[in-house]
Amino acid sequence: MSIQLLSGNEACALGALKAGVRFFAGYPITPSTEIAEMMSEELPKLGGIFIQMEDEIASICAMVGASAAGMKAMTATSGPGFSLMQEGIGYAIMTEVPCVIVNVQRGGPATGLPTKVAQADVMAARWGTHGDHPIVALAPWSVMESFTLTVKAIEISERLRLPVLILSDEIIGHMREVVSIPESVAIHERKKPTKSKDEYLHYHDETNFDAPFAHFGEGFRIHISGLTHRQDGFPTNDPKVIKWKMDRLRNKTDLNRDWLHFDEHLDLDAETVIVSYGSSARAALEAKNEFEKNGSKKIGFLRLITLWPFHYMKVAELLQNTKRVVVVEMNQGQMTREIARAVRRDVQVIDVNRYDGELITPAEVLEKL
Amino acid sequence: MNQEILDRLRMDDRFPHILCPGCGIGSAMNAMIRAIAESGLTNDDICIISGIGCSSRVPGYIDADTFHTLHGRAIPSATGVKLAHPDKEMIIIAGDGDLLAIGGNHFIHAARRNLDMTVILINNHNYGMTGGQYSPTTPQGKRAKTAPYGCVERAFDACEMGIGSGAVFVARSTTYHTPHLKGLIKQAMKKNGFALVEVISQCPTLYGRLNRMGDAVKMLEYFKENSITVSQVKEPKDAEGKIVIGVLHDIEAPEYYESYRKVCEHAQRR
């Protein structure tokens, strides 16, 4: 354990290094750049690879190539770069290559607000790449969580052979906090195939969790393709096989919803519950504490850590005694819609939004309580 | 075809292939496989990586670790693989649209970076897979599906681009000159650094038909009659209107991974 004063971006990079990430490809973009800078300093010391590519498309492709070839790999970006990565994210999903993409969110669309905070990529994270697909997205709310969730993201990604997104934001990325960093963390090691080269199937039917899989370039003579494929990786137009592949992808998150769901909650039997995530949850919690100072009434608090897959059943259960939900987020109501879909029809859903590059204040939340 | 070549292929259920009769891609693939065999490389020593297009379907037929990436993204994907497996030979196969249009940025930067890889560009002067639209190598005035009145734009010379961007080995051949092509691919693979081999190829189904160039045989005859070797070019005008074949550029420059390793050693000593 070591006590350190770190920014969220530094804690994220440190988490990745401790969890065994040895490949980082990226392209500079505010407010994520410190992650790349720290990786460029630390990876050579560990014999790992840092490479600055010509753009974010190249970055995600290089990362997918390295991960398919056996290295734990990560990249970090923000809005415009995240948009450029979308086709590559879909490719990693289709080819089942583990990787972690950190999006330190800033205001959008387009170049938007390079130095200002937003949480407006929640839906881009869910549906940014085309086609039906599963995705996992985790939202840290502190420097410490930037560390722990990066470690977790790598484990999830490796076990599910699925890209995992970290939806950080400008405040979390640049904020400094004193944290205690463990000397080491559990490193998830990929399992090697036990089958011979001739029997091995890269996308085996039953093993969709913690499955052994061959690394590209190690002589299993695998074929990796973004075309919809069979168990052996070769393209197909057979409707049955297409459906098998699409269901296999969906089941990565559908069958593991409970394992993938993380939240933090307090006083959920209160009439009014505040729901939030990431940096705006800090203001939300502050508002709860302020409110409770002045009276006997409690306010509930639910902080989503896993944004995707959104666990509708779990959220419905958590909010079953609630009459009013106040959703606090820095966008025009992206997660509010998901919450509204999860709760009973008679629950009043109110949103507290800001999308002007400024943090939501506790006072703004208090007004709605 | 001899057994040596058949053994390199995925003969179980990958054939028949998807290429049109008379397509030049098969000739380029044949030359490539022979080059690999004659270089003494097994199929486990190589990684074959492509983007999207007709040319990019080649890896699927070869019994090795093969990577069919996104349109234009073979080079950055291969960059990741190579850095994870520096001992493997990276062979990239790309069409002219794949390498020079959508993947153009990756191409010039990979040449500049000089990571060891061999890029085989199959230049059929149009987008084959999508049905014959014009590409960055369609000559000005030639027809394509999206240039029904003739191509307005000027064409790239891929080899000049490679040289200008820092490639250490650049060569050109055609699908008529397959033994010659095979030799160039062998040299390119041997070269430590970014190597480009451009193969001028025929697409009789689309580009050839749209420009009334005759069938595949006619197009190959055209390549034969209009090619000139590097050594035959005595002055610039000798090359006018000709396909200049042979090694156009061969220099020494530090290879990226070796340089990166030195940086690691330096960082570790501090």
Ligand SMILES: Cc1ncc(C[n+]2csc(CCOP(=O)(O)OP(=O)(O)O)c2C)c(N)n1
């Ligand atoms: C992002 C993206 N844009 C467009 C396409 C459609 N597309 C598939 S192949 C191709 C062009 C192929 O031409 P070329 O690279 O010259 O290779 P060829 O088929 O002639 O061998 C295009 C535009 C795609 N697959 N992805």
